[in-house]
Amino acid sequence: MNSYSKFQMYWLVALRLLIGWHFLYEGLVKVLNPKWTSLGYLMDSQGWFASMFNSMATDAGTLNVVNFLNEWGLLLIGLSLILGFFTRPGCVGGIMILLLYYLSHPPFIGSEDLFMMPREGSYLWVDRNLIEIAALATLYVFPTSGVFGLDKYIPGLLKNKSSKQL
Amino acid sequence: MSEENKKQQEEELSSSGRRSAIKKLVSVPVLGAMAYGVYKKTQYDRSRRNLGDMFRLDPVTPPSAKEISPDGKTIRIGIIGYGIRGKQLLRAAGFAEPALIDTWKEAARANSNDTRYRDYMEQEGLNIEVTGVCDIFDTYAEAAVLSGSNVNREGANGTFGAPPKRYRHYKELLAADDIDAVIIAPPDHWHGTMAMDAALAGKHVYLEKPMSWTVPETYMIRDVVKQSGVTFQFGHQGRQTDSYLKAKQIIEKNILGPVSLIEVCTNRNDPNGAWVYPIHETASPQTIDWKQFEGNEDRIKEYLDYMQANGLARYVGPEARSQFDLKRFFRWRCWWDYSTGLSGDLLTHEYDAVNQIMGVGIPHSATSSGGVYFFKDGRTVPDVLQTSFEFPDRNLTMLYSATLASQRSRGKVFMGHDASMELSSSLTVKVDPRSTRYADQITQGIIKPDTPLITYIPGQENVDAVSSATELYFAQRGLLYAYVNGKRYDTTYLHIREWVECIRNGGTPGCDIDAAFEEAITAHMGTRAYLEGRTMYWDKEKEEIVRG
Numbered sequence: 001m002n003s004y005s006k007f008q009m010y011w012l013v014a015l016r017l018l019i020g021w022h023f024l025y026e027g028l029v030k031v032l033n034p035k036w037t038s039l040g041y042l043m044d045s046q047g048w049f050a051s052m053f054n055s056m057a058t059d060a061g062t063l064n065v066v067n068f069l070n071e072w073g074l075l076l077i078g079l080s081l082i083l084g085f086f087t088r089p090g091c092v093g094g095i096m097i098l099l100l101y102y103l104s105h106p107p108f109i110g111s112e113d114l115f116m117m118p119r120e121g122s123y124l125w126v127d128r129n130l131i132e133i134a135a136l137a138t139l140y141v142f143p144t145s146g147v148f149g150l151d152k153y154i155p156g157l158l159k160n161k162s163s164k165q166l
Numbered sequence: 167m168s169e170e171n172k173k174q175q176e177e178e179l180s181s182s183g184r185r186s187a188i189k190k191l192v193s194v195p196v197l198g199a200m201a202y203g204v205y206k207k208t209q210y211d212r213s214r215r216n217l218g219d220m221f222r223l224d225p226v227t228p229p230s231a232k233e234i235s236p237d238g239k240t241i242r243i244g245i246i247g248y249g250i251r252g253k254q255l256l257r258a259a260g261f262a263e264p265a266l267i268d269t270w271k272e273a274a275r276a277n278s279n280d281t282r283y284r285d286y287m288e289q290e291g292l293n294i295e296v297t298g299v300c301d302i303f304d305t306y307a308e309a310a311v312l313s314g315s316n317v318n319r320e321g322a323n324g325t326f327g328a329p330p331k332r333y334r335h336y337k338e339l340l341a342a343d344d345i346d347a348v349i350i351a352p353p354d355h356w357h358g359t360m361a362m363d364a365a366l367a368g369k370h371v372y373l374e375k376p377m378s379w380t381v382p383e384t385y386m387i388r389d390v391v392k393q394s395g396v397t398f399q400f401g402h403q404g405r406q407t408d409s410y411l412k413a414k415q416i417i418e419k420n421i422l423g424p425v426s427l428i429e430v431c432t433n434r435n436d437p438n439g440a441w442v443y444p445i446h447e448t449a450s451p452q453t454i455d456w457k458q459f460e461g462n463e464d465r466i467k468e469y470l471d472y473m474q475a476n477g478l479a480r481y482v483g484p485e486a487r488s489q490f491d492l493k494r495f496f497r498w499r500c501w502w503d504y505s506t507g508l509s510g511d512l513l514t515h516e517y518d519a520v521n522q523i524m525g526v527g528i529p530h531s532a533t534s535s536g537g538v539y540f541f542k543d544g545r546t547v548p549d550v551l552q553t554s555f556e557f558p559d560r561n562l563t564m565l566y567s568a569t570l571a572s573q574r575s576r577g578k579v580f581m582g583h584d585a586s587m588e589l590s591s592s593l594t595v596k597v598d599p600r601s602t603r604y605a606d607q608i609t610q611g612i613i614k615p616d617t618p619l620i621t622y623i624p625g626q627e628n629v630d631a632v633s634s635a636t637e638l639y640f641a642q643r644g645l646l647y648a649y650v651n652g653k654r655y656d657t658t659y660l661h662i663r664e665w666v667e668c669i670r671n672g673g674t675p676g677c678d679i680d681a682a683f684e685e686a687i688t689a690h691m692g693t694r695a696y697l698e699g700r701t702m703y704w705d706k707e708k709e710e711i712v713r714g
Contacts (some may be wrong), residue, residue: 147186
């Protein structure tokens with residue numbers, strides 16, 4: 001991490017904070033809204049995995065678990081990215097959750113006409129979820145939380161060589 | 167290393183340690199910013215919620231949400247008329263055609279989103295059995311026997327219960343000792359006669375709409391049903407729709423201000439919707455009891471007397487009533503000889519919804535216009551119809567507008583001075599930009615006239631002013647359905663269920679004989695106004711339809 005230039009470090013941290021903000025707020029909105037449910041989103045799924053997502057929605061027990069994991073998962077991933085605390089597990093969690101969104105609402109030719117969800121852009125194969133997945137993968141391989149973050153105080157957990165050097 | 171150097175180095179180290187610690191926490195202010203933003207956002211939402219509180223509505227419970235009493239007495243059902251609607255009613259009661267079950271199973275296998283089979287199997291049993299069926303077309307009667315024995319809701323290869331007895335004449339069915347209650351779903355011209363005969367025979371009655379075919383019989387049915395004391399449910403299953411129950415509350419709380427105009431519509435655009443039903447290949451004079459189809463003599467006389475007395479003979483026939491005709495048998499809704507037209511078939515649903523929500527009762531007057539404009543297939547009933555009903559004591563007009571040749575969607579709209587309400591699969595209330603009552607809130611920007619003030623999405627407990635665009639979108643696309651206690655139901659099932667529970671445990675079903683009487687008279691006024699080409703009035707004191 002010592003080898004990052006000043007600007008490399010700033011922009012990596014900025015990227016981490018922006019994605020963290022996005023996750024944290026998405027999580028907070030859902031946690032603070034007692035009526036929030038992923039039912040509509042799951043039922044709106046298209047593509048190869050649609051039936052899997054639909055079946056999550058139709059079983060009340062599973063739906064509750066999915067709702068809980070999504071709400072708190074988003075919130076904790078957001079916190080981890082902003083605070084630089086367990087950042088790498090946070091990145092992996094974020095990638096997994098985004099991958100599920102991507103598979104549930106794949107931006108493939110034709111499928112976009114089937115979605116009921118209003119979408120805010122035009123996508124072909126590559127959408128916001130995929131770009132955010134790539135950004136999180138980048139943060140995973142270029143860690144910054146050892147310097148700007150609390151991961152330094154979790155010795156040995158992250159095997160973060162660069163933070164040991166500091 | 168001198169002492170001084172050492173000290174200096176220690177100071178540098180501890181200073182860099184402090185700097186490093188500060189760096190670790192540098193992102194914490196981001197959380198502060200987020201906390202501030204979320205605080206502002208919740209404040210904003212609260213101000214909108216407070217607005218929602220101004221219009222707080224209570225949760226609604228459909229009349230049928232009573233507990234089923236599975237251990238109570240089994241009610242023995244007979245069905246008269248197993249055509250399109252009869253099939254639907256028996257199916258809703260829990261006795262589906264095996265072939266349809268197979269179709270649903272296959273559809274669910276092909277597409278896991280197709281939940282018709284699962285929903286149907288999850289529908290609670292009503293603790294009823296079908297002991298008698300009557301249809302004057304052999305093929306339909308045999309199908310009714312098969313469905314009536316489908317006690318396990320199975321496909322063609324399933325195990326069936328004891329078959330119900332087939333009766334060739336409805337009077338034989340009504341005379342049977344092993345029948346407690348009848349579902350009546352024949353063509354319109356038989357509704358009233360069969361309902362009266364059933365009540366006189368002491369059978370509980372579920373009667374399809376419209377209640378009557380002629381005006382004179384309308385009074386008789388009301389008297390007979392009231393005197394008999396049987397449990398009577400009238401077939402407007404919209405009574406179970408929870409958004410209608412919410413709408414009733416909105417009217418009661420006067421959120422809309424004075425309502426001066428209500429617009430209700432029918433829009434269909436296919437032969438089936440225009441009553442051009444397929445003719446069954448097995449139908450023939452040998453398999454159809456045409457004599458019974460013709461109708462009850464007293465009713466036919468009432469019909470012909472009215473038509474002849476008012477110079478309306480051109481609407482009778484044109485074929486002789488005694489002449490066997492497959493088109494008239496299967497597409498009877500197209501001829502006044504058997505039908506009540508758009509008024510009786512489709513306006514009645516719309517009117518009953520409005521009557522349920524606002525309790526408007528019978529209108530003061532009705533004026534109609536329309537014609538046979540698209541389906542020029544020899545029918546005598548119009549395929550385009552406009553009727554305006556005046557309710558001067560309520561200071562409002564209800565406009566019914568229908569075409570069978572365009573499917574453009576128009577909801578039920580209640581136009582008030584302060585807000586308007588639109589009912590479709592969801593319910594939305596929008597404040598009027600020129601409202602007097604909400605003028606201050608509009609000026610202050612608290613109420614935005616273009617955005618829905620109240621949105622009710624079936625299945626949610628509360629009405630909320632803060633429904634997200636996504637939720638609205640889903641509701642409008644019909645993804646979220648009508649629910650009772652969180653479970654999705656077919657409203658016809660709920661309507662039959664209410665009737666059966668009232669038979670078993672006492673009580674009066676929600677769509678009672680008085681509601682039926684109001685519905686029938688209203689429909690007749692619209693029909694007569696069309697046929698006679700002039701405004702028809704309701705004399706409240708004499709309870710008579712009169713001319714101006």
